[in-house]
């Protein structure tokens with residue numbers, strides 16, 4: 001398909017299905033500190049309320065599947081080496097920019113054949129229920145891991161939409177789903193998947209490493225493994241992600257120096273290092289101190305299970321320094337306490 005979109009479908013601009021589920025998710029506080037999720041709920045659940053004159057929503061998906069051996073059920077936990085793990089969607093250039101510019105190119109093409117066309121493109125850039133719209137447009141179904149799973153592509157797909165004034169007939173949702181398989185629910189290291197496709201963000205490693213500010217609750221730290229930004233565990237475990245074709249080269253090209261970086265180096269980053277390394281990357285969403293906090297937890301998890309004296313010795317000095325820095329003190333102390341021989 002031109003412009004690299006792997007799937008396209010049309011949803012209606014009327015209120016989305018399962019709006020009651022979304023409201024219940026909020027009522028249960030599953031959104032944790034993400035207070036923006038509780039704002040503009042009416043607009044989020046109805047594209048016609050978000051964009052005046054909206055008649056249809058073009059829903060699009062682009063794959064970022066890693067391809068090759070990485071599409072197997074690769075475990076990213078426990079850490080085998082003292083190196084940082086970054087979720088796959090965040091290893092390249094910021095996907096918001098890539099997807100939006102392709103939407104603009106598509107909008108130009110539509111306008112060239114239909115001059116009355118008006119539209120607005122969204123990539124998680126406004127309150128839009130992206131998964132619900134994609135499911136309604138027949139791009140895939142909502143898996144037990146909460147992700148939209150596109151048949152033949154799996155769940156390593158990113159979503160975007162063009163809310164338009166065109167009167168297009170909506171596509172039908174797909175039949176079927178994840179019945180019988182609970183691999184993602186079993187694999188989640190913190191028990192964040194509630195079954196039925198809902199996620200308790202308060203326990204989700206993706207949330208804890210990216211969105212959460214402040215200290216990470218002690219009983220959830222072990223679940224982070226060596227993940228310092230995001231988590232793919234529920235996607236790695238999903239059989240629909242095994243042996244899928246490699247995704248779009250612009251999304252899969254490795255750009256961040258953070259993935260696989262020795263944790264000892266990351267613990268030594270200054271704010272300037274963080275600023276330079278995260279420009280144009282989704283990783284910038286986790287602020288400097290949050291990234292150091294995550295690195296401290298990942299180091300603690302490594303120290304708890306290693307017999308490698310060399311790597312242990314490299315982690316102790318930067319962790320000791322962090323015990324003096326306000327926002328990461330608790331995690332740094334905890335991490336040092338995980339080293340069997342450390343006082």
Ligand code: B12
Nearest residue numbers: 018022087130131136146147148158159199206207230231
């Ligand atoms: C908040 C958020 C998070 C939070 C909360 C996640 C969650 N599951 O709610 C946190 C920080 C934890 C997170 C993590 C991740 N996220 Co996020 N996130 C979002 C965001 C901004 C809102 C999601 C939301 O509304 N959650 C609330 C719940 C209740 O809504 P929901 O998940 O959409 O579920 C609805 C549907 O399932 C619907 N439904 C259920 N069955 C059916 C059936 C039919 C027929 C229909 C029509 C609807 C329907 O009912 C639910 C309620 O409305 C979206 C972007 C957006 N604007 O939508 C990205 C988004 C969901 N995230 C995305 C990604 C990539 C991730 C991660 C994989 C990143 C990572 N590797 O760390 C993880 C995956 C975690 C997981 N298992 O969900 C992608 C998902 C793509 C996909 N294939 O699904 C999105 C769509 C961004 C994008 N533009 O591509 N995320």
